Amino acid sequence: MHLLLAPVRWLMHLIGVPLGWVQRTFGMGGMAAVFLAPNLLVFSVFIVFPIGVNVWYSFTGGAALFPAGRVFVGTEQYDLLLACDSYLDPFSCRQDRFWKGVHNTAFFVVAQVAAMVAAALITALVLNREIRGRGFWRAVFFFPVLLSPVVVGLMWKWILLRDGALNALLVSLGYQRIEFLTDPQWAMFWVIFVSVWAHLGFYALILLAGLQAIPHDVYEAAKMDGTPAMRVFWRITLPLLWPTMLVVLVLASIRAVQVFDDAYVLTGGGPGTATFFIVQYIYETGFAGAARNLGLAAAASMLMALVLVVLTLAQLGITAWRDRQEGKR
Amino acid sequence: MKQFMTAAAVTLTAATFATGAWAQAKTDVRIMWYSDGVEGQVIRELAGRFNQANPDINIVIDEIAFPALVQTLPVQLASGQGPDIARVVDLPGLAPHFLDLRPLVKDPAYWDANFGAFLPVMRPAGSNAITGYMTQVTVTGPFINKTLFEQAKVPLPGPKATWDEWAAAVKKVADATKTPIPLAIDRSGHRVAGPMISYGAKWFGADGRPAVTDEGFRKMAKRLVDWHNDGTMSKSLWGSVSGRTYRGANEEFNNGQVVMYMSGSWQIGQFATQIKDAFDWVAVPTPCGDVTCSPMPGGAGLVAIKYTKNPQQVARVMDYLASEPVLREFYERTLFLPAHKGIAEKGLNFRTDVQHVKDALSTFAAQVPTISPDAFRINSYPLQTQVFGAVITRLGQAVAGELPLEQAYARIDEDIANALKEAGR
Incomplete structure (x- = not known):
């Protein structure tokens, strides 16, 4: 040896x-x-270096690609982005499309995160029960997470097009076709639905782990007391799952603010600007087509970064709070 | 045995070095290419023949999707990178990055004589550079599904029919045949520019700067929105996406879902191979407005890039591809309208047996003399993409119903002013 x-x-x-x-x-x-x-x-x-370059670009103008060739314009790009008569009316702003993107993104974050957390919680509660083929169902709900956002967008686009699979089904059942992707309300609904469908498995998995960390003896005590199932959920499951749900809430919010890829493939931001989000504004302003305005795109991305920093700090604060709570127990 | 092993090792080493030396002597000339139809296959075959006859040069065709080319090539060029040769649509905008082949090609006089009419669009203002040649000249114009007209028993409007007459006719056909899209116009500023000029749009003011939303422009813009509202046009193109995103209706036309499709001559090859005998399709003369009946000129050029490390080899490749027999074969097989004066004068024997393909080519060729000077002017404007981008973005919003036309006009002017200010810094 x-x-x-x-x-x-x-x-x-x-x-x-x-x-x-x-x-x-x-x-x-x-x-x-x-x-x-x-x-x-x-x-x-x-x-760090790209962030520094981005900050510099946001204070410059011109068509040059490299920092050395760009003209320093001070806060002109920020002034242009923030010039509004009323921030509640995007069309009163000089960069109306940026503010339309802000409004749409804010709506998307609220609606998608609420739907996501609710759906993920229900899924996690079901998958936590002793059901037949539990492993299989867990895999089924997680599978869309593995798909590329472009694949997700294209697949749902083919389903939702005027001559897509869903309309074919509706027509075969005797209903009228519905313009799912050219009607503003329907388009936003489907962008939210598809986003929830694609990411649900990830958040359900986190909540499932949270559910399994709840001590079983608490449920046994409630069972011995004859506590009704709904009361168990509201008084035991939800309070003990709350720290995990907060993490899910913040993670889903950060992801929702960054919405772009699957939504862009699905609707292209349309109809009009009905599903046009901030990241698409940055992409189109800075990179799409021959007319590139890198300074304006950089300034818009700095403003978006501020929102993400706030959300990230919230997540760090919540995680620290949860650790303290768990330490007390 | 030892001697044998030594001899084998020496032979192997010598062979390796010899192969390496041969490989090193071969210079790659990379061409960034996109295809609308069959031209990718044709250029590969032509390049293959050159490679066989010129063992010191290896032409590599890097074929990518058109949107990817539009997005990546300008960034590559701005950073001093890029392919050796590229197929480009935004010729005036990217001209500062093109290589002057005049001192490198075998016979500059041949280039001047045959491509002279198009060279000014392909070079920086004020220079006499030879930067490449046009792989095709394009003319915008409508195609119609003639079978649907026959089924609906609606007569075709005449050669000088207006846009309004065509719109009424195709709506009647679509209603009678239950076709979902009566009229489709590509979601592209270039495609609506011709009809706007036909209604009197000038695009430029007296000071030579863009002045877009004049009376002629507004007449056609209003029609565009009205046609979407009354069902003549489907919102699936202009109303379904955002910003300056391009959308074409070629697939819908191929599937028999469109009565009239306003696109251009570059679609002929694709229609010939994909529609086959599913239905009869014809190209019709450009409809008229109040002022004229102008299509838009256009096309794609094959240009040498000045950042190449092998300008001599690039010039040899360009000389070969632009030579009359090679270019003649290219045009004849791709069904593209020729941009080579000598070939155009001698005529082409387009390689198709389909009569309506030949008819469509004749129709588009006959449209060339009707192109308005205003159309040539906006088409060669270096900031054309910024102007057209603003037009599509804002008219798209008007079509979707979220921006009244008056506001859309104001936004178009403001967007263009911002773009010009940024470009002029």
Whole structure:
């Protein structure tokens, strides 16, 4: 055994040589910085540097692609984006499409997150029961999460087109065709529905884990007391699941603010601007077609980043609060 | 045995080096290409023949979807990158990135004589550069499903019929035959520009700057919105998406769901191969407005990119592809209208047995003299995409019912002013 371990010991000794040098050079405190350096380098190159470039672009104008060729315009791009008679009426704003995107995104976040949390909770409650083929059903609900957003968008588009599968079904049952994608209300409904369908499995899984973490003896005590099922849900399940639901709420909100890919493929932002969201505004302003306004797109993305920072801080706060609550128990 | 192994190793090494040296001597010339119809297949075959005859050059055709080309090529060019050669539609906008082939091609006089009419659109203002040639000249115009007209027993409007007369006729046909889309116009600024010019739109003011929403423009814009409201046009094109997104109705036309489809000559090849004998389709002369009956000119050019590392080889490839026999075969097989003066004068024997394909080509060719100078002017304007982008975006909103036309006009003017300001910094 001693002989067998010898190569391992020799290898450890070999690794110890550079590590010893690092420790002598940077001290014990500096070791952490050295270990973190590669990750920090990647983080800086791919996250911090692009953010810095984006901030610079948001204060510049012109058609040049590279920062050096761009003209400094101060806060002009922000002024243009924020110039409104009333923020409640997008068409009173100079950049009306940006504000239409803000309004649509706000509506989408409220409606989609509410629908998502409700649907994910119901799904998790059902999947948490002792039903036949539980593993299979869990896989079924999770499967859409694995699909590419473009595939999701295209698939539902083919279903919802004027001559799509759903209208064919309606006509075969004797009903009139419905213009699902050219009617503003229907289009928004389907964007929300498809988004919930595509992401439901992920949030249901988190809630399922939360449900399974609730101590079983609490339910047994309630059963012995003869507590009705609805009362068990409102008085035991929901309060104990609440910290997990808050995390789901914040994660779903962050994802909802970023809505773009599947919705863009499904409706292209239309009809008109009925399903036009902030990310599509940024994409079209900065990248689509030959007329690129990188400065305006960068400023819009900075404003959107502010919203995401607030939501992320909320999530971090909730997570810390939940940890404290669990520590108390 | 040892001697044998040594000899084998030496032979293998020599062969490897020889192959490597041969491979290194071969220069890749990359062409970024998109296809509307069969031209991708044709250019590959032509490139293959060149590669066989020129072992030192390897033409590589990188075929990508048109929207991807429109989005990626300008960014590549702005960063000093890109292919060696590209097939481009936005010729005036990207002209500063094109390579001047004049000192590199074998016979500049041949290029001037045969492509001279189109070269000014393909080069930066004020230069006499030869940057490439047009792979096709296009003319916008409508196609109709003649079978539906016959089934509905509605006579075809005459050659000088107005847009209003055509709109009434196709609505009648669609109602009689239960066809879902009476009239479809591509969701593209270029496609509505011709009808607008026919109603008197000038696009530019006296100062030479864009002045878009004049009386002629408004006459056609109002018709566009009214036709969507009364069911002559389906909202599935103009009303279904947002912004400057392009939408065509070629698939719907192929499937017999459209009575009249306003698109252009580049669709002929595709219709010939996809519709076959499912129904009779014909190209009809451009409908008239109050002022004229103008289509829009257009086309795609094959241009050399100035960031290439192999300008000599690029020039040899361009000389080959632009040579008369090669280009003649290209036009004849793709059913594209020729942009080569010599070939156009001698005439082409388009390789199709289908009579209505030949008729459609003749109809479009006959439209060329009717193109208004205003149409040529807006088509060669370097910021054309910004102007057309604003038009589609705002008229799309008006069609969807979320913006009254008067507000849409004001927004179009403001969007264009912002774009010009940004481009002029």
